[in-house]
Amino acid sequence: DAGITQSPRHKVTETGTPVTLRCHQTENHRYMYWYRQDPGHGLRLIHYSYGVKDTDKGEVSDGYSVSRSKTEDFLLTLESATSSQTSVYFCAISESRLPTEAFFGQGTRLTVV
């Protein structure tokens, strides 16, 4: 993996609790992304960041917030987890503003019960 670490790797949480997932990169890439992957839907973009404190919404952003206070860390927060947020979450990074390859972390499997 291209210097991307996600934590935790697995988490089970209860409905209504807040959850924060962390993505840490050692590549000094500008762009970072959070995707979720669900059967029948493929990978869908939740939020992305194009620099420190610069973030924007993806196609499935409702119920999620993000923060990026340092180049290397991108946090995804579920303010009040719901069962529909049970999914596998992937962080990705890419280097420049030009279309180029994006590399993925190992994923976090989140189960909301």
Add this chain to the structure above:
Amino acid sequence: QKEVEQNSGPLSVPEGAIASLNCTYSDRGSQSFFWYRQYSGKSPELIMSIYSNGDKEDGRFTAQLNKASQYVSLLIRDSQPSDSATYLCAVNTDHTGGGNKLTFGTGTQLKVEL
């Protein structure tokens, strides 16, 4: 809605054969296209990128792009059992230059049989 369509499969091919995976996309303005391989329970791994019409070869893999027809394909020559995985087609649908916001297909499962 910017869509990327793939046949979910499974696509079964015998060992040593050519596997052909196809993908169509709806956004005519898309300029960059990617193929990822994903083993069960693992993260997507980039195997090919293609930006211009035509063919791009890398080892046993060939990506083909036809922007006029809005399709991109991946050929795997001399298929091996280790190629058995789900192959994800991804298209950059962001035309503002804001990095690499990708739209993914749901993937095609490939099975290479002995």
